[in-house]
Amino acid sequence: MTPQHTEGPDAHPDLVEVTVGALGRAHGIRGDVAIDLRTDEPERRFADGARLRVEGSTRVLTVESSRWHSGRLLVHFVELADRTAAEGARGLVLVTDVPSDEVPTEEGEYYDRQLLGLAVETTDGRAVGTVRDVLHPGPQDLLEITTDAGIRLVPFVEALVPEVDLAGGRIVVADVPGLLTDLADEPDQADEPA
Structure with a gap:
C-alpha cells in the first residue's frame, strides 16, 4: 500500500518524493478527473484512500475511487466534490512520498x-x-x-x-x-x- 505521508521528504530522510500524475480534464458531473499518468503502477499509487500532494504545496487530495474508462484512469478525489472543482484543478501535478528502498511489484522492473x-x-x-x-x-x-x-x-x-x-x-x-x-x-x- 502507498505510504500515507503528507510531510515533505525532508521530514523523513528515508522517503523520496515521486511524481505520480497530473490532473487532466473533468469527466462527468460528479467531479471525476482523467489522470495523465507518470507512474507505471497506477493501481498502487491511486488506490482508494491514497493521499497525494499537489507538487510544490501542502495541499492534499485523497483518492475516493478510481476506475478505467476507454483506456484512461479516472479518479474521484474527496476534495473535488463536483465538475467545477475538478475543472479548477486541471493541470495540478500530484506527488507522494515513498520509502527509498521500495521496489516495484513486478520482478525485473526498476524505478528510475x-x-x-x-x-x-x-x-x-x-x-x-x-x-x-x-x-x-x-x-x-x-x-x-x-x-x-x-x-x-x-x-x-x-x-x-x-x-x-x-x-x-x-x-x-x-x-x-x-x-x-x-x-x-x-x-x-x-x-x-x-
Missing part, C-alpha cells in the same frame, strides 16, 4: 531513481561509464550513460542490458560496436594480426 548513478560495465567487466538519466521518449525506455566518448543512449532491453545489479551498484551493457563508443574509436578487425 534506483538506476541513476549506477556504474556501467561491459559483459567482459570493462568499466565504461555511469547511468546519468532514464528517458521515456516512447515505447522504449533509454538509459542515458556518461562515457569517456560522451553521452550515449542505450535502449533498456534485456538483449543490450542483460544484468542490473542494484546491490553491487552496477549494470552490465552488451559490448555492441558503436553502442558505447564511436565506431571510429573501435579497433579495426581487419588490422588485427591473424
